[in-house]
Amino acid sequence: MKVNGTEYRTIWMEGKSVYMIDQNHLPWEFSIFRSDDYRTTCRAIKDMTTRGAGAIGAAAGFAMAQAFMDAPAQNFEEYIADARQTIMDTRPTARNLFYAVELVYETGKQSTDAAIKQAQRIAEKDIADSRAIGSFGNELINSGANILTHCNAGWLAFVDYGTALSPVYTAHAAGKEVFVWADETRPRGQGARLTAWELNNAAIPHSIIADTAGASLMAQGKVDMVITGADRIAGNGDTANKIGTLEKAIAAKHFGIPFYVAAPTSTVDLACKTGADIVIEERNPDEVLYQTGPDAQGVIRKIRVASPGSTAFNPAFDVTPASLISGIITEKGIVDSAKDNLLDLLNRL
Amino acid sequence: MKVNGTEYRTIWMEGKSVYMIDQNHLPWEFSIFRSDDYRTTCRAIKDMTTRGAGAIGAAAGFAMAQAFMDAPAQNFEEYIADARQTIMDTRPTARNLFYAVELVYETGKQSTDAAIKQAQRIAEKDIADSRAIGSFGNELINSGANILTHCNAGWLAFVDYGTALSPVYTAHAAGKEVFVWADETRPRGQGARLTAWELNNAAIPHSIIADTAGASLMAQGKVDMVITGADRIAGNGDTANKIGTLEKAIAAKHFGIPFYVAAPTSTVDLACKTGADIVIEERNPDEVLYQTGPDAQGVIRKIRVASPGSTAFNPAFDVTPASLISGIITEKGIVDSAKDNLLDLLNRL
Numbered sequence: 001m002k003v004n005g006t007e008y009r010t011i012w013m014e015g016k017s018v019y020m021i022d023q024n025h026l027p028w029e030f031s032i033f034r035s036d037d038y039r040t041t042c043r044a045i046k047d048m049t050t051r052g053a054g055a056i057g058a059a060a061g062f063a064m065a066q067a068f069m070d071a072p073a074q075n076f077e078e079y080i081a082d083a084r085q086t087i088m089d090t091r092p093t094a095r096n097l098f099y100a101v102e103l104v105y106e107t108g109k110q111s112t113d114a115a116i117k118q119a120q121r122i123a124e125k126d127i128a129d130s131r132a133i134g135s136f137g138n139e140l141i142n143s144g145a146n147i148l149t150h151c152n153a154g155w156l157a158f159v160d161y162g163t164a165l166s167p168v169y170t171a172h173a174a175g176k177e178v179f180v181w182a183d184e185t186r187p188r189g190q191g192a193r194l195t196a197w198e199l200n201n202a203a204i205p206h207s208i209i210a211d212t213a214g215a216s217l218m219a220q221g222k223v224d225m226v227i228t229g230a231d232r233i234a235g236n237g238d239t240a241n242k243i244g245t246l247e248k249a250i251a252a253k254h255f256g257i258p259f260y261v262a263a264p265t266s267t268v269d270l271a272c273k274t275g276a277d278i279v280i281e282e283r284n285p286d287e288v289l290y291q292t293g294p295d296a297q298g299v300i301r302k303i304r305v306a307s308p309g310s311t312a313f314n315p316a317f318d319v320t321p322a323s324l325i326s327g328i329i330t331e332k333g334i335v336d337s338a339k340d341n342l343l344d345l346l347n348r349l
Numbered sequence: 350m351k352v353n354g355t356e357y358r359t360i361w362m363e364g365k366s367v368y369m370i371d372q373n374h375l376p377w378e379f380s381i382f383r384s385d386d387y388r389t390t391c392r393a394i395k396d397m398t399t400r401g402a403g404a405i406g407a408a409a410g411f412a413m414a415q416a417f418m419d420a421p422a423q424n425f426e427e428y429i430a431d432a433r434q435t436i437m438d439t440r441p442t443a444r445n446l447f448y449a450v451e452l453v454y455e456t457g458k459q460s461t462d463a464a465i466k467q468a469q470r471i472a473e474k475d476i477a478d479s480r481a482i483g484s485f486g487n488e489l490i491n492s493g494a495n496i497l498t499h500c501n502a503g504w505l506a507f508v509d510y511g512t513a514l515s516p517v518y519t520a521h522a523a524g525k526e527v528f529v530w531a532d533e534t535r536p537r538g539q540g541a542r543l544t545a546w547e548l549n550n551a552a553i554p555h556s557i558i559a560d561t562a563g564a565s566l567m568a569q570g571k572v573d574m575v576i577t578g579a580d581r582i583a584g585n586g587d588t589a590n591k592i593g594t595l596e597k598a599i600a601a602k603h604f605g606i607p608f609y610v611a612a613p614t615s616t617v618d619l620a621c622k623t624g625a626d627i628v629i630e631e632r633n634p635d636e637v638l639y640q641t642g643p644d645a646q647g648v649i650r651k652i653r654v655a656s657p658g659s660t661a662f663n664p665a666f667d668v669t670p671a672s673l674i675s676g677i678i679t680e681k682g683i684v685d686s687a688k689d690n691l692l693d694l695l696n697r698l
Contacts, residue, residue, distance in 0.1 A: 177415025
């Protein structure tokens with residue numbers, strides 16, 4: 001996607017260098033972080049310089065390829081084994097990460113050149129999947145549509161295009177008029193910070209709203225559809241996504257508004273039969289109690305936004321049952337998981 | 350209610366002085382603002398040193414009484430007429446304010462002493478109504494209940510006890526175990542700031558949650574009931590309250606959890622037949638785009654929490670239809686507006 005008129009990917013590799021948009025500085029500052037070895041790339045994954053399922057997968061694959069390029073002949077195998085473990089330790093719960101590391105590791109047994117090509121292929125596949133999701137999702141969007149999205153499942157979370165926002169980009173590129181309501185997405189504010197930044201760069205009309213405003217807009221007929229991403233999809237179509245997704249799905253159902261989830265099929269986790277098998281991560285209460293951002297002078301400040309004597313409860317995700325989801329937009333097509341068996345359908349598509 | 354062990358009201362009058370808890374400094378600092386004349390009291394209403402339906406009504410009545418005490422004999426009527434107009438101009442949409450001013454103004458025609466007594470009566474009536482709401486609401490609360498509330502309809506918004514929180518205080522005083530989930534209530538954060546502050550002072554177990562977390566807690570059986578306040582109730586029971594209330598009501602209905610509104614009968618507006626007649630105020634987008642609070646050194650900072658290129662849409666209230674409300678807890682009793690005609694019921698009670 002374009003930033004100030006120049007085409008960028010969220011992350012890419014040229015020679016031995018991995019480049020990534022520094023997401024710790026967004027939306028206040030746009031800068032590219034460069035990593036010349038796998039250890040630096042690992043640190044960038046760990047400190048969230050790059051984040052989001054697809055982007056982390058690509059970063060992990062690139063890091064493994066960097067290790068093959070740097071491994072000294074005298075203790076090649078030890079170096080590679082160390083690197084593989086170090087990369088896997090960066091974000092222990094990121095599924096895409098393990099998949100990418102293993103793929104590049106196995107291919108690297110043939111040659112370093114094969115490892116590099118495999119890492120690039122992972123990134124290209126991420127882009128192709130995102131584009132396919134955009135193409136299928138675009139068919140659901142009428143010109144003039146007002147689309148509500150929660151959190152950030154845009155191109156910053158993947159290598160390019162993204163999932164929930166990819167249909168919006170495709171529709172916009174096809175000349176359709178689209179307007180996006182971007183939920184702030186407290187506590188971390190990915191909607192107000194990253195989704196709004198993406199949409200602003202793509203010149204797509206949008207407005208940030210507090211997480212409290214969605215149902216009211218739906219009641220007034222100001223929302224035509226909801227599209228969100230997914231962190232994990234159970235075998236029956238129940239979907240774990242950023243906290244607050246469930247509430248929008250319930251409100252959408254109440255008002256008869258279509259609610260779509262956009263995600264590559266790799267998000268389906270066969271180990272989870274239903275949403276009840278998905279464990280909800282509880283995060284640091286400080287994310288609710290404090291906010292960070294620049295003051296009028298551009299100095300980044302951390303302030304308390306809650307009463308000093310109180311604490312907070314901070315679940316990171318919630319589970320939206322398949323019955324509330326109108327369809328899951330995948331790279332293979334759109335699946336109605338409420339009606340059909342998700343896995344059978346995915347296999348048929 | 351008690352603050353650090355000392356009993357306080359939100360606002361009170363002694364002699365010619367009106368005292369009020371300075372709500373612009375809460376929750377960071379507890380201080381009492383003193384006003385010795387009606388003009389200072391007017392400024393305090395205008396700049397929200399005191400806020401909330403009941404507290405504003407009491408402040409307006411006290412201001413009118415202050416004017417009677419200060420009015421010079423030589424141009425008594427002009428002075429009183431000026432004061433009446435100045436008070437009414439402070440918060441043009443506050444219904445309680447007009448009611449209180451008129452009552453004290455009319456009574457003051459008898460004597461200044463009568464005006465003072467009338468102003469005190471208005472404040473006492475506010476407290477009596479809040480206590481009655483607490484008593485009726487308490488009957489709905491079982492020991493061990495987890496209660497979710499949105500925004501601040503506690504004693505800070507009234508003269509004492511409040512509406513949505515009054516049943517909680519009554520239940521707690523009766524020895525019941527209660528736990529409160531306090532919605533942050535973006536954009537202005539009244540839940541995280543004022544409700545949490547109140548509950549902390551009352552030593553009632555509670556936790557602040559992001560506005561995104563309510564439905565997820567309901568899905569896990571962690572919410573037994575929802576109680577909110579009301580800014581205005583239409584004749585059919587449709588209720589306008591802080592933005593985000595509608596979403597909680599829809600989620601509560603979805604999970605079969607009772608959803609109550611607590612408000613004095615004076616909140617019912619006969620001019621509004623249904624919620625469709627209630628105009629929704631749109632406020633400054635900056636409330637969504639910026640946050641204010643103290644940094645680690647206690648210096649109050651204003652920071653941006655949204656992408657610089659984007660703007661926000663900021664509706665202040667939403668309307669919850671009577672069909673989603675299990676009951677309206679009033680000072681006269683609990684009304685089931687979904688089943689019965691609200692006005693008939695109120696008249697019978």
